[in-house]
Amino acid sequence: MLPALSNVVELTQALVRIPSVNPDGDPGTTETGEQKCGEFVAEFLESIGARAVLEEVLPGRPNVIGRFPSHPSPTGQKKPCLVFGPHLDTVGVGGMTIEPFGGELRDGRIWGRGASDTKGPMASMLWALKTLGAEIADLPVEVHFAGFMSEESCQLGSRHFAEHHPDYDFALVAEPTSLRTVLKHKGCLWADVITTGVAAHGSTPEQGVNAILKMAAMIQALDTEFRDLLVELGGVDDLLGGSTLNIGMINGGTRSNIVPARCSLRVDIRTTPALHRTGGAAKLLGEFVHRIDPSATMEPVSDAMPLDTSADNPFVRHLDRCGAGITGAPWFCDGAFLADAGIPAVAIGPGNIAQAHTKDEWIAVDQLDAGVAFFLKFLRTLSL
Secondary structure (H helix, E strand, O other): OOOOOHHHHHHHHHHHHHOEOOOOOOOOOOOEHHHHHHHHHHHHHHHHEEEEEEEEEEOEEEEEEOOOOOOOOOOOOOEEEEEEEEEEEEEEOOOOOOOOOEEEEEEOOOEEEOOOHHHHHHHHHHHHHHHHHHHHHOOEEEEEEEEEEEOOOOOHHHHHHHHHHHOOEEEOOOOOOOEEEEEEEOEEEEEEEEEEEEEEEEOOHOOOOOOHHHHHHHHHHHHHHHHHHHHHHOOOEEOEEOOOOHHHHHEEEOOEOOOOOEEEEEEEEEOOHHHHHHHOHHHHHHHHHHHHHOOOOOEEEEEEOEEEEEOOOOOHHHHHHOOOOOEEOOOOOOHHHHOOOOOOOEEEOOOOHOOOOOOEEEEHHHHHHHHHHHHHHHOOOOOO
8 A cells, every 4th residue: 555645755664674786797686676676656646546467578677657647639639648767676775785675765865776767767756747637648748657677678568569559649757867869879789709719738828819918909909990980980078978998807728737728808888879870889899899809709698788869859849948958968778679679769867977877876856846846837838
């Protein structure tokens, strides 16, 4: 049963107090998964007039979808359909210096995991919809809500939603953007580069082929020629800058007295929309690695496309008129998978990304109130 909630602050506190840690990696708690949070959000949606369903993506890990009633358009034309889309999961809680699920209200802030990313922004969306109440049915758009599971790892919830529910005209994906409209972000390729050699005794290295030394040459090429190639082919985006490369992990050899027969390197490449349009970073990296060392291989680990929604989209123009100027972001979000399925998407919400994933995550109360006011203004002044 829902607790009595009188404002957006209490709703944010209630959401923070429901652990929904993504189980991938090192969650730092045994209380993982989105089931309880999804059930709470579904019950809240039902209480404010939506028809809510839980769609299981993985066992015990659902998306929650709420559909609000809508009266026919006075012209008889089909109304455009909008979806408000925060994510239900949070990153892990290991190393936090505050109670992760306390939802404490102190110094004008709510503290806890997810307060900023994205339970606070989600609460602002939900409270705005609650405040609108019966007005929603008469809006010039049909309004839905989708809480996505697993945004913090592989974006499985938004992928599932985009595959099964592609018929939306616009998506507002909740992220802490200081209520600015993020219509562009970079794509992200994680990939392993692998060099191979021939093992030999460490006392006679000339009888072997050292895979680490081959990787050293590869790193030098990646750090110079490949960096330049990324910018040459992908350009410098006006909001995002150029594509970037981070060489993040390396592993090679088994013992100091054995010539290493294998070495692997993990790279993180953040790609501009223009580079994505040329064929993407995976193709470019694979060709480059083979050219530098024909025996080397490249294995993609994950590959996510950039977000690149047009500033001329009528909903983007309306967001701008409401005061949410357009910008880009270096991080990745669910919006890219919605956009790839044909749903124009932006990321927007109260709070600052600088607080996301931190050891003492928080969101300011005045930011939550500003979020509610903004989403109300966006919907009440919308005309198509």
